[in-house]
Amino acid sequence: MSPSGKARLAVWAAVLALLLAPLAGTAAAADGPSVKLSKSQAGTGGSITVSGDGWRKRALLMILMCGQAVPSRGVPGGTNSCANADGRAVTTDSAGRFSKKVPVAEPPVPCPCVVHVATVTGAKADADVIFQVAGHAVEPLPADTSGGRLSLLTDTRLDGSGGLLAWFGAPPARTLAFTVGNIGTSDVKNPVFQVGTAHGVFAPQWDEQQWRGTIRPGGKARVELPVELSGGAHGDYTVSLKYAGKVLAEQPWGVSRPWGVTLFWILVCLVVPAALFRIGMAVVDRIRPRPARGARRRGRRLPELALRLPGFKPSTAAHAATPTPTLPWFTPDADPGAAGGRLSAPHDDTPTSPTTPTREGTK
Structure with missing residues (x-):
């Protein structure tokens, strides 16, 4: 190759290196979470499209417009400096990308403003992009006088x-x-x-x-x-x-x-009905009619059927406590030392003739 050809090749190699240098810087910046805006400036009532790459897959992100912030310092005032009511949530896809249309809103503090994107759950990650809200006040950032961190x-x-x-x-x-x-x-x-x-x-x-x-x-x-x-x-x-x-x-x-709250309500559902039932039974017992005294005394006497049983001898204390009337078919025993009497069959006043022949005797 001629010397002129070698010089020409060296020049093209230098030009190619200069062209590829910005591309290399973009690739390095893409290693972390990145955010891009469809517009760098818009007024209230409009909208912009916010897209991102390099985020964790299936991550929930929050997109806010914040004031008094720059990407180098983040958002010093926190979310209190952002238009929280007009924020939007978005979930990244399996490749860690997203794209969301966001309305332009004025933050509660003056600009410089940024579009702040941060994860809601999981590992913390955030990114800020400079954005100008048209018509919104702009004031210099307060000086950071704090030397301690x-x-x-x-x-x-x-x-x-x-x-x-x-x-x-x-x-x-x-x-x-x-x-x-x-x-x-x-x-x-x-x-x-x-x-x-x-x-x-x-x-x-x-x-x-x-x-x-x-x-x-x-x-x-x-x-x-x-x-x-x-x-x-x-x-x-x-x-x-x-x-x-x-x-x-x-x-x-x-x-x-x-x-414990669930157990308390279960006990309430069991104890309250039982208490109401007991109270109702007590009220019914108080207002129900009472039997007469004579009927109660008659109920305490010995049943008449027991007196008819052969060999039944009531105790002396029972006779002394509860006198019984003399029955017509009851005959006292002739023995004065007997404690009770004897039971005898009732007399039949109908006379029977001992000489009345029977039908068998007639035969």
Whole structure:
């Protein structure tokens, strides 16, 4: 090959390298979660298409428009800086991609604005893309004067267990324990953490809790924050920890069903009818008519049939307690020492003739 041909080949190789350099940078950026917008600017009432790639497959994502944020700093104000009412949820496909049409809404704080995409459940991942809401106020970001920064050093855990009252429907309570370290250049005094509780796939409800103490640069501290659910809560919950607008950790929490409440209602359904039945029987016993005294006394006497039995001798105490009238067919015994009398067959006043012949005798 001639020298001119070699020089021409070297020039083409350099041009090709310059053309492929941006493509290589795009591929490297695509290794993590990425978000693309169909428009970089739109006014309220319009809509844009948000698409993404590199996300976890079958992951539930939330798309929000947030103010006072840039991709380098994220969303310092958290979801309070976002138009939550106009947010949209989307689920990625088996390849980790998604595409969703989102309405343009004004965030509650001025721009600079971003489209914030974050996972709702599972491992935390988020991405921000700069977006300009036409007609919305724009103000510079507040200066970050805090020199101290906290970082999570150990995994969070939930301490404690449900007591007997929680078994009967009392609010389940735990203690969120974790260790943080100050990786900044100044002290962190009385840091304010946000503890969120989420049931299933719903968004967490955040509660601000302040930890009293000072963490010096390079130091660490053990932090314990109380977590409490509503009364009667049960099922799968997720406890999240956030500091300075960034979620530090998540901890699953399985709350058992308050079976004591069910047992209580079963007992109520059994005891109340039984008590009503007893009360009704007592009322019926009080208002029913009573038998007469004479009938009651006659009922206590010896039955007449018992007196007719041969060999029956009532006791002396029974005769003394309950006198019986003299029967016409009762003849006292001739023996004065006998305790009772003797029973004799009743006399038949019809005379019979001893000489009356029978039919057999006639024959």
